[in-house]
Amino acid sequence: MAERIWEVCKVSFCDHVKRAAALETEMLYPADTLPDPPRVLSHRCSLGMQCNQFAQPTCIWAGTNPDVDPFR
Numbered sequence: 001m002a003e004r005i006w007e008v009c010k011v012s013f014c015d016h017v018k019r020a021a022a023l024e025t026e027m028l029y030p031a032d033t034l035p036d037p038p039r040v041l042s043h044r045c046s047l048g049m050q051c052n053q054f055a056q057p058t059c060i061w062a063g064t065n066p067d068v069d070p071f072r
């Protein structure tokens with residue numbers, strides 16, 4: 001059976017929250033019986049939900065400012 005797992009791929013200090021945040025990748029691993037390689041499904045910031053509640057735009061991972069990517 002295929003398995004979906006969130007994995008940390010990068011940790012950076014974020015100026016918006018003044019602490020470390022993790023960029024996470026959702027991976028889809030196929031069943032052991034299939035020869036398919038793992039697939040990347042999506043990305044998110046570990047603090048993205050909290051940053052969505054800020055009054056000001058923050059970054060692309062909170063979905064409020066597509067011009068700022070603190071992990072770049």
Ligand code: SF4
Pocket residue numbers: 014015016017021045046047048049051058059060061062070071
């Ligand atoms: S969602 Fe954006 S602003 Fe918020 S902690 Fe993550 S990288 Fe920083």
